[in-house]
Amino acid sequence: MITTPRRRLLRAAAVTAVAALALSACGGASDDGKSSNTGGAKDVAAALKKGGTITVWAWEPTLKAVAKDFEAEHPNVKVKLVNAGTGNDQYTALQNAVKAGKGVPDVAQIEYYALPQFSLAKSVADISSFGASGLDSTFTPGPWASVKQNNGIYGLPMDSGPMALFYNKEVFDKYKVAVPKTWDEYVTAAEKIHAANPKAYIANDIGDAGFTTSMIWQAGGQPFKVDGEKVSINLGDAGSKRFADTWQKLLDKKLLAPTASWSDGWYKGLGDGTIATLTLGAWMPANLESGVKAGAGKWRVAPMPQWEAGANATSENGGSSLAIPTASKNKALAYAFADYATAGKGAQTRVDAGAFPATTKQINSPEFVNKKSDYFGGQEINKVLAASAEDVVKGWSYLPFQVYANSIFNDTVGKAYVSKTTLADGLQDWQKKSVSYGDQQGFTVN
Amino acid sequence: MAVTTLRPQQRRHTSHSFAKPRRSVLLTVLTGIILVYSLVPLAWLLINSTKSQEDLLSSFGLWFGDGFSFFSNIKDTFTYDDGIFVRWFANTLLYVVVGAGGATVLAVMGGYALAKFDFPGKKGIFAVVLGAVAVPGTALAVPTFLMFSKMGITDTPWAVIIPSLISPFGLYLMWTFATDAIPNELMEAAKMDGASEFRTFVQVSLPLLAPGIVTVLLFSMVATWNNYFLPLIMLKDPDWYPLTVGLNSWSQQALTAGGDVIFNLVITGSLLTIVPLIAAFLLLQRYWQSGLSAGSVKE
Numbered sequence: 001m002i003t004t005p006r007r008r009l010l011r012a013a014a015v016t017a018v019a020a021l022a023l024s025a026c027g028g029a030s031d032d033g034k035s036s037n038t039g040g041a042k043d044v045a046a047a048l049k050k051g052g053t054i055t056v057w058a059w060e061p062t063l064k065a066v067a068k069d070f071e072a073e074h075p076n077v078k079v080k081l082v083n084a085g086t087g088n089d090q091y092t093a094l095q096n097a098v099k100a101g102k103g104v105p106d107v108a109q110i111e112y113y114a115l116p117q118f119s120l121a122k123s124v125a126d127i128s129s130f131g132a133s134g135l136d137s138t139f140t141p142g143p144w145a146s147v148k149q150n151n152g153i154y155g156l157p158m159d160s161g162p163m164a165l166f167y168n169k170e171v172f173d174k175y176k177v178a179v180p181k182t183w184d185e186y187v188t189a190a191e192k193i194h195a196a197n198p199k200a201y202i203a204n205d206i207g208d209a210g211f212t213t214s215m216i217w218q219a220g221g222q223p224f225k226v227d228g229e230k231v232s233i234n235l236g237d238a239g240s241k242r243f244a245d246t247w248q249k250l251l252d253k254k255l256l257a258p259t260a261s262w263s264d265g266w267y268k269g270l271g272d273g274t275i276a277t278l279t280l281g282a283w284m285p286a287n288l289e290s291g292v293k294a295g296a297g298k299w300r301v302a303p304m305p306q307w308e309a310g311a312n313a314t315s316e317n318g319g320s321s322l323a324i325p326t327a328s329k330n331k332a333l334a335y336a337f338a339d340y341a342t343a344g345k346g347a348q349t350r351v352d353a354g355a356f357p358a359t360t361k362q363i364n365s366p367e368f369v370n371k372k373s374d375y376f377g378g379q380e381i382n383k384v385l386a387a388s389a390e391d392v393v394k395g396w397s398y399l400p401f402q403v404y405a406n407s408i409f410n411d412t413v414g415k416a417y418v419s420k421t422t423l424a425d426g427l428q429d430w431q432k433k434s435v436s437y438g439d440q441q442g443f444t445v446n
Numbered sequence: 447m448a449v450t451t452l453r454p455q456q457r458r459h460t461s462h463s464f465a466k467p468r469r470s471v472l473l474t475v476l477t478g479i480i481l482v483y484s485l486v487p488l489a490w491l492l493i494n495s496t497k498s499q500e501d502l503l504s505s506f507g508l509w510f511g512d513g514f515s516f517f518s519n520i521k522d523t524f525t526y527d528d529g530i531f532v533r534w535f536a537n538t539l540l541y542v543v544v545g546a547g548g549a550t551v552l553a554v555m556g557g558y559a560l561a562k563f564d565f566p567g568k569k570g571i572f573a574v575v576l577g578a579v580a581v582p583g584t585a586l587a588v589p590t591f592l593m594f595s596k597m598g599i600t601d602t603p604w605a606v607i608i609p610s611l612i613s614p615f616g617l618y619l620m621w622t623f624a625t626d627a628i629p630n631e632l633m634e635a636a637k638m639d640g641a642s643e644f645r646t647f648v649q650v651s652l653p654l655l656a657p658g659i660v661t662v663l664l665f666s667m668v669a670t671w672n673n674y675f676l677p678l679i680m681l682k683d684p685d686w687y688p689l690t691v692g693l694n695s696w697s698q699q700a701l702t703a704g705g706d707v708i709f710n711l712v713i714t715g716s717l718l719t720i721v722p723l724i725a726a727f728l729l730l731q732r733y734w735q736s737g738l739s740a741g742s743v744k745e
Contacts, residue, residue: 057682059702083695084682086702093682100595103682161703262701264709268503283703291700291707293500318703 040332041131044339047332051076054334057084057094058109060158060320062353066346070337079337087111091118091403094325098123104327106334110155111320112146113210113398113406116226119154120400124323126152130335138343142392143358147321150228155321156342157358159350161281162388163214163304163317166288169377170298171200171276179302183246186305190255193276200274201257202250204266207417209409210317211279215243217315217396219307223431224399231399231443233434235427242307244423251416251423258417267291279304281317282385286354289375296374301381303388314388315396319358356385363389401441405434495519495717499710519714526711531718533685534692538671538719540603541688545610546666553613553662557620558651562633575621578614583669587676594680605680606688610670616662623658624651660733664726671723689719 056067056079067079082105084090091114097104110118118124132153136144143157165179172179172189175196180186190202205211216223221239225232234240250256257275259265269275271294278284288299304314322338324331340346347359357363363386372378399405412433413426421429438445486508493510494502496519501511523531560571590609594600599608628651636646652659674690681687684695697712699705 059705061699061706080683082682083684086698086705102595102598103601159703264503264700267700267707267709271500271503281703287703287705287707290705291499292503294504 040129043332044130044336047330048074048077048336050333051078052330052333053078053080054106054328054330054337055080055082056107056109056322056337057082057090057105058107058322059083059086059090060109060350060355062350062355063109063341063346065353066341066349067337069345069349070340073340074336077333077337087114088403088407094118095123098325098327101327104325106328106330107322107324107338109158109320110323111318112143112157112316113213113402115147115155115321115323116149116398116400117403118323119149119152122326124154125326125328125331126154127156127324127331127335127338128153130332131339132156132335135343137360139358140360140363140389142316142389143319143321145394146316146319155323156338158320158322158342159283159355160358160389161283161316161318161356162385162392163218163279163281163314164385164388165302165304166278166280166284167300167302168270168273168276168295168298169300171273174273175200179300180305181303182309183305183307187246187249187255190250191253194253194255197274200276201269202255202276203278204257204259204261204269204275205250205417206256206258206260207410207414208261209406209413212243212409212413213398214281214315214317215247215279216240217393218304218313219243220313220393222395222397224397224402226397226400229443231438231445233399233431233438233446235431236424240427241424244427248416248423256417271295273298281319282356282388283318285356285373285375285381289354297377299376300379301376301384303384312387312391313393314391316392399434399438400443401434401438404437405430408433408437491713491717491720495710495714497710497713499707502709502713515710516714519710520718523711523714523718526708530684530692531689531715534687534689535718537603537686538688538690541606541610541673541677542667542670545607546663546670548607548611549613549616549666549670550659550663552611553616553620553666554652554655554659555647556617557622557658558624558628558647558655560617560621561624562628562630562651575614575618579618583609583673584675587679590676591679600680601682601686603686606673606677606686609676610666610673613662613666613669616666619662619665620655620658623661624655627654627658657733660730664730667726668723689715693719 051074054077056063058081063081067081071077071079084093084105090109094105094108094110108124110124115124119126135156139157140160142162143160147153147155147157167179171177171193175193177189177192177196178185180189186202193200193202213223216235216239219239219242221237221243223233223235223237223240225234257269259269259275266275270278270288270292285301288295292299303312306313322342324334324338328334341350343359347357347362351357351362351368357368362368369382369386370380371382373381409430412430413423415421415429416423416426435445490508493508496514496516497505497511498513498515498519501513501515505511560568586609591600591605594605594608599605632650632654633646636650641649672690673688674694677686677688677691678694681691684692687695693712693715696708696715700707700709
């Protein structure tokens with residue numbers, strides 16, 4: 001309808017083409033050691049006094065208000081907020097800029113899953129010395145662990161995505177289906193809903209790397225382990241198997257709507273009841289409210305279904321940090337902004353605008369927890385979501401080349417959604433291709 | 447046209463053509479299909495620009511929804527995000543006026559010179575121009591990006607304007623047009639009367655070239671107005687986006703957590719984007735038509 005697949009393809013092709021050319025053309029560019037200030041909280045205060053302009057690459061919409069407030073508080077400082085693309089598009093642009101040594105922003109939004117890729121390549125700076133090392137108790141443990149690597153801190157958590165089950169209550173009531181508490185119940189509910197209305201599905205899924213890894217995470221899997229340059233990938237571990245076995249049942253019985261997330265068809269399905277649940281990060285309510293107005297009053301939030309009855313394990317899905325590229329010429333000022341936007345006053349501004357906090361102060365504030373959402377029929381949804389943030393399974397890590405790995409997800413695991421390949425086989429194929437890419441990149445894999 | 451002198455045989459052949467056209471069912475159907483094919487997207491755009499975001503997803507695509515939000519959509523399009531749409535509109539105008547206008551000026555001067563003057567290397571230039579017509583602009587976008595990146599002018603309006611100034615097709619068109627449209631005798635006469643080369647060009651040749659100029663102008667205007675790929679890779683700063691890239695960035699908002707889903711504004715914005723192009727065509731079409739038919743009839 002609006003973004004035709006062809007245009008998206010063209011766009012993707014464009015970005016890849018530029019990336020490839022930039023890589024070959026600028027491969028010889030040397031690291032620039034020009035970056036002026038290297039650390040110290042004093043530098044930050046001095047930079048704020050001195051003022052200047054910083055460029056921020058981010059797609060998160062709530063940052064607009066934050067940037068304005070920041071400029072109002074520090075009249076000498078100008079924040080240039082640039083939307084250089086969402087997710088992958090921006091990472092490609094950022095990598096190109098870093099390689100070319102030109103046009104690198106001072107602050108960049110980077111999702112947690114992608115951060116290791118940039119921190120390991122030293123494309124983003126360790127910001128411990130600017131004052132980040134004193135922020136241990138400021139952020140909730142999950143996101144905070146995601147920005148720490150090898151004793152360094154490579155970004156400040158901007159939001160978080162503890163997972164929950166969003167469901168369309170109207171659909172569950174209409175077909176008299178109980179809201180599932182375990183994934184086995186979820187499969188049963190999927191059968192019931194689809195049997196009652198062949199046009200309705202419990203969820204949509206055409207293969208999504210972020211969702212799959214989050215599900216394996218919750219199931220207790222640790223398919224990716226990173227120790228410096230040594231990486232191990234095991235997408236056949238107990239957690240991965242657990243997920244693959246259950247999800248395979250949904251695939252075999254064709255109980256998942258073949259609709260791409262974020263497409264107009266998806267928004268439509270969420271509104272008219274043909275997509276009955278979403279298992280996603282806590283940032284989803286804002287999207288439902290703005291994109292699925294037809295669902296107002298119908299949606300509710302429940303804890304994520306469990307792999308073992310009575311347990312309360314959850315995982316993270318999405319969420320981003322603000323990182324400071326090594327090539328930034330004004331790191332101190334950049335840090336001042338990142339700090340303001342994530343730990344300072346900006347955190348509240350962003351939560352008020354619908355972002356899900358990564359800060360302990362906001363997530364524990366009674367005002368936040370007890371807030372009733374009209375969209376969710378007056379439910380205190382933040383109680384469920386904040387509880388989920390507490391129960392995130394520990395010990396998960398992403399690959400230092402997760403951006404690439406996720407980009408080949410649809411060519412490997414994605415086959416299970418459209419052919420006779422099983423999910424387990426797809427995961428093995430994904431593992432094989434990721435291992436060989438990691439080896440090429442100079443890691444010691446498996 | 448000298449119809450009276452036609453021989454009977456020929457007259458019978460042409461008697462259907464003008465006054466009483468012979469109806470061909472096949473042709474009518476074919477034309478009808480093409481008409482529907484070209485009008486359906488426009489109708490879709492028009493119909494859906496009357497729907498709110500909510501209506502858009504809940505109603506049938508090719509008919510009106512429950513509410514009529516056409517005017518509020520237009521208002522929202524112009525005011526959303528501090529009126530960034532107006533800025534994109536102005537950017538597009540800038541790129542079109544400077545880029546397409548400049549391309550036309552260059553094509554007219556170059557085409558005229560190639561048509562009317564003999565100089566060594568003309569055949570070589572002919573080959574290069576013809577070759578350049580065959581290379582799509584999209585293929586050149588990435589190399590141009592790398593070059594501009596070295597020069598440090600990416601992310602500035604120049605990155606979009608400079609490549610738009612080059613229109614091999616326009617040059618070729620002006621070249622062939624000028625060859626036929628300006629009689630050599632006329633130029634000689636002008637020179638005989640003491641006009642300088644420049645004056646001959648401006649006062650004698652330009653008026654004769656007018657239909658061709660309009661054609662080239664329309665072509666390059668449409669190309670620049672719709673240019674998507676080049677600004678997409680050249681520009682990162684939303685303040686310099688043209689409408690095409692800006693609208694796409696609005697559409698992309700739906701793809702992200704916390705993003706404001708504004709499909710209705712994307713559609714209304716698209717409609718507003720094509721209005722100036724349609725207006726330009728309607729206003730300039732009579733020049734264009736005379737341009738296309740020029741030289742086809744011997745008077």
